[in-house]
Amino acid sequence: MSIGAEPTTTHRTKGPKPAKPDKQGKETNGVGQDRRAKTQGKWATLLIAPTLILLAIVILYPVINAIVMSLQHDQGLDPVTGTFVAGGFAGISNYIGWLFQQCASPSGGTQACSPGSVGSQFWSATYTTFFFTVITVVLETILGFWMAVIMARAFRGRSALRAAVLVPWAIPTAVTAKLWFFIFAFEGIANKLFGTAILWTGSAGPARAAIIIADVWKTTPFMALLILAGLQMIPADVYEAAKVDGASAWQRFTQITLPLVKPALMVAILFRVLDALRMYDLPAIMTGGANDTTTLSLLVVAQIRNGFNSAAALSTITFLIIFIVAFIFIRFLGANAVESAAGGKGKGK
Amino acid sequence: MRNSKRIAPLAAVSVLALALAACGGSGGGSGGSGGGDAASNLTDRGPITYVQGKDNSNVVRPQLDKWNAAHPDEKVTFKEQSDNADQQHDDLVQNFQAKNASYDVASVDVIWTAEFAAKSWLQPLKDKMAVDTSKMLPATVKTGTYKDTLYAVPQASDGGLLYYRKDLVPTPPKTWDEMMGMCSIAKAKGIGCYAGQFAKYEGLTVNVSEAINTAGGTVVDKDGKPTVNTDQAKAGLNNLVQAYKDGNIPKEAITFQEEQGRQAFEAGNLLFMRNWPYVYNLAKTDGSSTVKDTFGVAPLPGKDGPGASSLGGHNMAISAYSKHKATALDFVNFMTSEASGKFYATQGSLAPVMASLYADPELVKQLPYLPVLKTSIENAVPRPVTPFYPAVTKAIQDNAYAAIKGEKPVDQALSDMQSAISSANS
Numbered sequence: 001m002s003i004g005a006e007p008t009t010t011h012r013t014k015g016p017k018p019a020k021p022d023k024q025g026k027e028t029n030g031v032g033q034d035r036r037a038k039t040q041g042k043w044a045t046l047l048i049a050p051t052l053i054l055l056a057i058v059i060l061y062p063v064i065n066a067i068v069m070s071l072q073h074d075q076g077l078d079p080v081t082g083t084f085v086a087g088g089f090a091g092i093s094n095y096i097g098w099l100f101q102q103c104a105s106p107s108g109g110t111q112a113c114s115p116g117s118v119g120s121q122f123w124s125a126t127y128t129t130f131f132f133t134v135i136t137v138v139l140e141t142i143l144g145f146w147m148a149v150i151m152a153r154a155f156r157g158r159s160a161l162r163a164a165v166l167v168p169w170a171i172p173t174a175v176t177a178k179l180w181f182f183i184f185a186f187e188g189i190a191n192k193l194f195g196t197a198i199l200w201t202g203s204a205g206p207a208r209a210a211i212i213i214a215d216v217w218k219t220t221p222f223m224a225l226l227i228l229a230g231l232q233m234i235p236a237d238v239y240e241a242a243k244v245d246g247a248s249a250w251q252r253f254t255q256i257t258l259p260l261v262k263p264a265l266m267v268a269i270l271f272r273v274l275d276a277l278r279m280y281d282l283p284a285i286m287t288g289g290a291n292d293t294t295t296l297s298l299l300v301v302a303q304i305r306n307g308f309n310s311a312a313a314l315s316t317i318t319f320l321i322i323f324i325v326a327f328i329f330i331r332f333l334g335a336n337a338v339e340s341a342a343g344g345k346g347k348g349k
Numbered sequence: 350m351r352n353s354k355r356i357a358p359l360a361a362v363s364v365l366a367l368a369l370a371a372c373g374g375s376g377g378g379s380g381g382s383g384g385g386d387a388a389s390n391l392t393d394r395g396p397i398t399y400v401q402g403k404d405n406s407n408v409v410r411p412q413l414d415k416w417n418a419a420h421p422d423e424k425v426t427f428k429e430q431s432d433n434a435d436q437q438h439d440d441l442v443q444n445f446q447a448k449n450a451s452y453d454v455a456s457v458d459v460i461w462t463a464e465f466a467a468k469s470w471l472q473p474l475k476d477k478m479a480v481d482t483s484k485m486l487p488a489t490v491k492t493g494t495y496k497d498t499l500y501a502v503p504q505a506s507d508g509g510l511l512y513y514r515k516d517l518v519p520t521p522p523k524t525w526d527e528m529m530g531m532c533s534i535a536k537a538k539g540i541g542c543y544a545g546q547f548a549k550y551e552g553l554t555v556n557v558s559e560a561i562n563t564a565g566g567t568v569v570d571k572d573g574k575p576t577v578n579t580d581q582a583k584a585g586l587n588n589l590v591q592a593y594k595d596g597n598i599p600k601e602a603i604t605f606q607e608e609q610g611r612q613a614f615e616a617g618n619l620l621f622m623r624n625w626p627y628v629y630n631l632a633k634t635d636g637s638s639t640v641k642d643t644f645g646v647a648p649l650p651g652k653d654g655p656g657a658s659s660l661g662g663h664n665m666a667i668s669a670y671s672k673h674k675a676t677a678l679d680f681v682n683f684m685t686s687e688a689s690g691k692f693y694a695t696q697g698s699l700a701p702v703m704a705s706l707y708a709d710p711e712l713v714k715q716l717p718y719l720p721v722l723k724t725s726i727e728n729a730v731p732r733p734v735t736p737f738y739p740a741v742t743k744a745i746q747d748n749a750y751a752a753i754k755g756e757k758p759v760d761q762a763l764s765d766m767q768s769a770i771s772s773a774n775s
Contacts, residue, residue: 077736077774079572082496083469084736103772114769115757116747117740185609186601187616201548202603203754290549290750305438305739306773 063319066312070094074307087309094313098122118303121294122314126321129295131208133276136215141269143216144223149257151224152231162228169221177285180214184286204292211282211293218282219275223268230264231257266333273329277322296321386448386669387469391477395673396424397453397680400441401663403432406697416683423676425454434458445470445668453671454680456663457501459492459731460738463573465666466495467736472667474499478678484687485702488729493664495734500666502685505699507661508725509559510718511647512614512622512632514640521647525563525588528621528650532597535620541599543592544610545623549750552606554732554742555659556623557749559649561585562657562730568745568770573735575770577763586752586759593753603754615640623649625661626700629718648724658729662700700726740773 071094073087096102097110103119105111113119151162168176183189184200191197200206234257242252280297287293289302296318303311401409409427417424428451430437438461444452445465457465465471474480480502482490493501513521517538522528532542545559546552558568566581576582592598605613607624611631614622615638622628629646632638649656665684667677683689690701694712700722706712707723733741744766752762 077467082736083467104775106771106775108775111768111772114744114772115751115765116744116769117772118743120769186604187609187612197601199601199604202601288548288550302739302743306737 067316069309070313070316072309074309090309094310095317097310098314098317118299118306119310121299124292125294125296125299128208128292129277129279129297132212132215132279132295133273135212136219136276137269137272139212139216140220140223140272141265143220144268145227145265147220147224148227148231151228165221165224167221168218169225171218173218173281174285176214176218177282180210180217180282181286184210201287201290207287207291207293211286214282214286215276215279219272223272226268226271227261227265230261230268233264234260270326270329270333274322274326277325387472390672390674392675393673394423394676396422396426397671397673397676398426398428398451399454399456399680399684400428400430400444400452401456402430402434402437404429405432406699408693408697408699411696412684412689412692416680420676420679423673423679425680428452441465445670448670450668450670450672452668453673453677455666455668456504457666459503459660459662459664460742462493462501462664462666463495463734464736464738466498466500470669471500472669472671472674472677474502474667474678478667478674480678480682480685484704486704486723486726488660488726488731489662489702492660492662492731492734493666495736501664502666502681503662503702504665504685505662505690505693506702506726507625507700508722508729509555509623509649509656509658510626510629510721510725511649512624512628512644513647514617514620514643515645516643517620521645522621522650523655524653525650525656529592529595529597531620532595535597538620540617541602541613541619542597543621543623544598544602544605544613544619546606546610547589547593547598547602547750547753548604548606548609549746550606551742551746553749554745555661557586557589557745558659558730558732559623559657560589562659563649563651564588565652567730569733569735569741573733573737573774575741575767575774577770578767583759583763586749586763589749590752590755590759594755603750612637614644626716626718626722627698629716630698646718646721648721648728651728655724655728658725660726660729660731662702735774737770737773741770744769744773 071090071092073090073093075084075087077083078085097119099122101113101120101122102110103113103117147165151158151165171179181201185191186197186199188200190200198206200210238256238260239252242256247255278297279295280301283289283293283295284298284301289295289298294302296314300311300314300318303314399409399413404410404427409429413425413427430440438458441452441455441457441461445468457471462471466473472478475498480499482499482502485503486506489503489506490499493499493503511521515521517534518531522531528543535542545556547556561568561577561582562585564581564585566579566583566585567576568582570576589598593600593603599619601613602610607628610619610622610624611628613619614624614628615632615635617639632644633641635641649658651657665681667674667681671677685702687703687705690703690706691709691712693699694701694706695715698716701707701712704723707719713719732738735741748757748762748766748769751757752759757765
């Protein structure tokens with residue numbers, strides 16, 4: 001009970017926090033609290049330990065292993081026996097190779113990677129990855145919001161609509177990709193339907209458009225659902241109050257819905273951004289990476305078949321890129337979320 | 350909100366880490382020398398495992414039943430992989446890398462043999478382990494050979510055929526130039542003239558290699574060094590580039606894999622098509638096929654005779670880590686025997702490796718294209734035999750694709766190809 005009371009008091013009275021509870025609280029009920037806290041701490045450690053160990057095994061070990069691997073040269077061919085031999089320590093040359101697009105040259109040194117090698121595609125793949133991410137996430141956010149607003153309304157057949165909207169999300173991405181691959185074939189439905197003769201997978205613009213359409217179709221429901229969850233958190237009386245005050249529908253949307261749904265929206269966007277930065281299935285199946293649709297993930301997989309160690313370096317670079325994006329996003333998102341919560345309280349009439 | 354903020358980065362990290370783990374796990378040990386493994390267990394017998402991709406036409410299990418009934422102490426277990434070639438490749442790599450003794454005999458795609466052999470994962474089939482390949486079509490044996498040593502025994506082959514509309518062209522063209530000359534017939538009919546597999550994937554490597562080999566060039570030499578900066582190679586690639594530019598290869602063919610080409614041909618939209626033998630039965634029987642009785646097959650058109658087809662198919666290899674290699678060798682001989690080849694052909698329409706089967710009246714009756722296919726395989730050149738195949742095929746695809754689309758001059762494409770391949774080799 002005392003524990004339950006504690007947070008509210010500290011929360012309310014900001015200034016006179018119990019600065020040193022150990023000394024102060026020895027006479028009062030703080031003693032029991034302290035002990036409980038101690039045993040709680042032990043228990044917590046014990047209970048969390050399995051998770052931490054598991055995470056260390058499945059996250060820490062592979063990451064470290066990948067980094068260690070990335071510091072080795074790829075296996076090379078012994079010209080006499082024709083068998084592969086270990087490449088030896090490489091330092092950061094694999095990383096430099098990717099970032100500056102340097103490949104091994106026959107004479108022994110390095111040269112600029114020739115077109116048609118995996119190494120020559122790093123920066124174009126990075127650009128493609130971000131291009132897809134920005135366009136798809138923007139489209140999915142707008143469409144998802146729209147769908148969520150519709151689904152949040154009370155009307156006949158609402159549950160049927162919600163179930164229907166989820167269908168694209170429920171289909172495995174590889175299946176989706178194959179479906180769209182057929183749709184965008186030259187003799188496919190897309191061309192038949194619109195009476196066009198576009199080579200969807202034959203040049204960069206249409207190929208990218210095709211992938212974006214497929215991705216938006218597939219993942220908008222995910223956005224819609226997360227935003228819908230956010231919308232349902234908003235109590236109805238806030239809207240009623242706004243109506244009483246004579247706010248228009250647009251004002252209610254911009255002044256109430258948007259700020260209150262923002263935290264959920266931001267998390268949804270973050271998830272989608274991270275997801276989109278790892279995009280693999282759609283381009284792999286629809287275009288095979290042809291016509292400037294090679295994403296970083298495609299490049300990693302292509303490199304794995306050529307040599308694990310360079311691939312490990314590339315995965316690590318990809319990991320860092322996505323990590324930095326996530327980090328920036330979370331800082332940015334965290335600041336905003338706090339701000340909007342405080343701002344919302346201030347503005348509320 | 351607080352929680353989700355914390356969870357988000359954690360989730361991101363864990364997902365990424367899993368992705369990294371996938372390659373971390375498979376890359377642990379480096380190849381090392383397999384010398385010790387290749388020399389051991391040569392005379393040991395016992396139960397073994399056979400690994401192959403998805404058995405779509407149900408030919409493997411009946412064969413294994415036959416073997417197991419005759420060899421109760423040396424039973425073979427079937428480990429079926431997925432039907433995706435890349436996944437089969439990666440599965441084999443992971444298990445060989447881990448020196449998994451339970452992958453005794455594996456079905457290896459013709460383009461993987463050199464890579465696996467160079468990694469010392471495959472048992473060299475010489476001396477005690479020698480296999481008689483004298484009755485097999487020589488081109489198929491080449492696909493299982495690396496550095497003059499046989500590492501894998503051809504089991505099923507595949508070669509390109511020229512499908513043509515015999516109602517429009519009574520005699521099929523013998524040469525590329527002759528075929529291009531016939532394109533006016535297609536133009537008059539308002540249909541496309543020629544298509545192969547020109548989308549950017551493995552099929553493009555097949556088609557470009559065929560063009561280069563047919564013109565007398567080669568992609569790589571005996572040591573795996575690139576040889577595409579020659580006049581012959583240039584003439585070969587130029588044939589495709591020019592045909593695409595002239596419209597003899599229709600624009601949409603740049604997006605064609607096997608299936609799109611087949612559909613276009615069956616719809617009557619193509620005069621000539623390069624494709625694999627599997628199309629034959631489909632074009633004869635498909636409900637949507639409009640060319641059931643009006644198409645024929647011929648060897649690929651060449652420079653002055655039949656063209657040089659690329660080869661498909663699978664070889665059987667014994668793992669260097671197998672514990673029962675004597676059994677494995679017997680099993681490989683059993684699976685690549687003439688009787689097995691015939692069963693594979695009748696049951697699964699798989700192209701035989703044994704030369705004699707192409708004249709088998711029973712088989713020819715069932716698969717009328719066999720004599721043509723024999724010509725195709727006899728003149729075939731395997732796709733580049735190199736341990737760096739993934740890099741080589743990418744170099745071919747990227748540069749040939751750009752050249753065919755007209756984004757890059759042929760000379761430039763070939764010199765880029767040359768340099769990308771030689772860089773991969775070093």
